[in-house]
Amino acid sequence: MGRSERYAGTAKLLLALAVGLMLFKTVLPQGMIRPPEWLVLPFADWINAVFAFLQNDLGLMAVTRAFSDVVEWLLNVTANLLYGKSRWPNLGPIPWSVIAVTAFMAGYALKGWRLGLISGGTFVWIALMGQWKWAMETLSVIVVAAPFSVTLGLVLGVLAWRSPRFERVLNPILSIAQSLPHFAYMIPVVVFIGVGPKAGAIVTIIFSVPPMIRMTLLGLKKVPEEVIEAGKMSGATRWQLLTRARIPTARSEILIGVNQVIMQCLAMVVLASFIGMPGLGQKLLQLLQSLKIGLSVEIGVTIVLLAVTLDRLTKAWALRLPVHEAASPSWLIRNRLLVIWLALCALGFGLAHFFPYFLEVERKQALSVAGPIDALMDQVIRLITPVTLWLRWFLITWVLIPMRDAYLWLPFTAVLLLLAAVGWAIGGLRSALICVAYFGLIAASGWWDRAMITVYMVCISVVIAAILGIPLAIWGARTPIRAGRILLVCDTAQTFPSFIYLIPVIMLFGVNDVAVVAAVVVFAAVPMVRYTIEGLRNVPPEMIEAADMSGATRAQVLWHVRLPMALPTMLVGANQSVMFSLFMVIIAAFIGTQDLGQEMQRALSSTDVGKGLVLGFAVAFMGLMTDHLITRWSETRKRALGI
């Protein structure tokens, strides 16, 4: 305990210094309140110079163009098959009924009736609602991008596994890549490739690779040593070992990687509407901007259904355990699922041939629930408007504006000292230096005020999310059934692309800061609730029994046993929560905030790579700093608890 006490001493000293700076703000020189001129480095210019070099002198442009041509060709093929764009092979479109039947059979084969109905039903809904073309535009990108990412991730993962040195280089890159907001990826791609579907596909590929690398590496490391030794004793060569023993044994992890790739693809492809990617995302963006609530809800439901379907199908595939088939001599019986699928497809093609309705649902035949939804929402909004108006007024005047002003009022030196104090309290000198370095770089980027607005939005949202989420989780963790239900909701909600969360908040609050905060709160509350429940449920029952036997009341057990034991897991949730809020704040920028996100959108529309990446890194550094602090803290807690 000696060490942490010493940490606390230094931390208090630093804290006192920070408070001192705040108290004497009026007499501080300007250079200590805002980063002085000489400290702000022209990172953006440097990055632009590097990119110009890559683009013009290294001829990287030619390479990327060649690659994007391949991607475009593939996109055309899938576009032809899925929605009949007139390109080679000119076979499409495949009737929607056939695709729906295929989705049903995939779900049925992987898990059973329910999954079959969910996945088949999703496609029926899409077709009947007349959204087939948009959904297929979105899906065609995923169909092209996911295999690229999976292959790339698998290869890089294997390389990282083979060479620890490569792993050491790759790890920090992956950490940064996973903390960069979506938009930061888009700007360079726009520079190299332009806007449109192929840019959307390529940004999707790049964005979704990191989790695949991580999962491949994890899976390969987890293969039991004896399996490898058995392979070696069977006389397997290295290549045979890799392809027939290691990779198949790491199947589950690798397929979870595939699942994550596909979910990341979906999230990105929806957002890629900002760089001219047609499809569901673009429709949603247009509808939201023109405040057509009913229609955007329809699109939102489609995106949610697609997310659930893709997630459930790939998870079922990943978690499927091999089961032997009862030996049967008949080919027909052994391959009955294949036969049924073929028969259903033939039926679909036949129907489509005679009734065009089953080939394509025309706009005028499409159903729509937009009218009733609009009507209903009008009612609801009329009802709750007083509440939302009041809430909006209250939050803006009494919470958001004062908080924002306070964050902006702080001298930047005081913020750095404050962070150093927190860092020191948690992890000593090293952590303090890491915190100061990350925020020092943000100060040096010249975007201090914007960054502070982002920080304030994230802080407010995470705090509100915790205030709402943790009690909910404590209540939910009381009984296993309730916990299971809430976890299911959280798991499902986590698969939704972040964009979706904007629909209800815009519906309720309109386009302003409150809407942004509300969206971020909901998005951030999900991991908080989820991990709190998991943490609470996983407290060893003997401990609770021991506390019960000591005569503790329920509140005492909660406060002295369950919460402290659950804290490390809850911290993981808090960490994700911060990450999610950062991403969401940036995405929500198009509703109108004055933070880094808004500048990033400007950089995107003026294709200013340097500025875009500097802003992206600023966001990433906030994420990485929080990640460092929370991980350190949770490790210390775990060690203290002996977990």
Place this chain on the structure above:
Amino acid sequence: MTESVITCRNVSKIFGPNPAQHLVQLKADPGLSQAGYVHAVRDVNLDVRRGEMLVVMGLSGSGKSTLVRCLSRLIEITGGSVTVEGRDIATLSESELIDLRRSKMGMVFQSFGLLPHRSVLENVAFPLEMRGQDRSTRYARAREMLELVGLKGREDYFPRELSGGQQQRVGIARSLAVEPDIWFLDEPFSALDPLIRREMQDEFLRLKGMMNKTIIFITHDFDEALRLADRIAIMKDGRVEQCDTPDQIVLHPATEYVAKFTSEIDRARVVHIGSLVAPLTAPATGEPVAAYRTIRDLARQLISDPRVEIPVINDKGAVIGSVLRQTALDVLLGDAH
């Protein structure tokens, strides 16, 4: 006697960041112990003869698994040499080593090491697949092996659908598929519960009787060792304390440790009358006994036999010497002191 198939000379294995350097330092200062280094195998000299069954015994962590993995070069040794069929395996290239394993060696693992995504049949056929045999031949052979270990009808099951004993049978079938000359078994039965274990030992003895292989078998169960072994090597802290026949180990323990290790054993059940034989002092009188019988087998006769000296015959019926009744009774009843 017969030639040796595997020869170990001064084999050492050190785990740690820089094992070679640590070994050199150890040469200078044998008492050295440094954090981060584990000396798992120390200066082992061993000859395994063709067709014999050598059981390696010792407490947990005594280096048994490590030693056997050195013999198959699953891990690289730090010092000394291992020779298999006359070739120093450290000098083999990767492809020669693969060849050696494909043609000569089989291994059964403590926790089975089955490939979870392959059916039982595909698991057993795996070594044949590695050799590039075509599908139908290797499946035919795998079926044969599965029948041999009593798993006919389970070909299409997956490892997770089988019990521990059944999984270990799959491991055994797989290791036998290539007809290895040298068979390594690393605690093959210790993950099984006692009943199944007994059954598997019987099964193993049956298999062993059906073929002529050089077998290296690890266990830390003395009874198991006694049931199976031609010779036993007892390990402690990486050293082989003694390597001899079970009779010699219980009759003449080489070190304190071996003596303590074997003190709980009922010696009469281990010692064969043949190992107590001394040259005849006088012409043999009366009914002789067969050398392969244990003292326990002969207990009744020994107690009631009036002779001082009992003649012993070998399995061809020739008299090889005699045993003093008193010596045999000492083994049966414990020494007088």
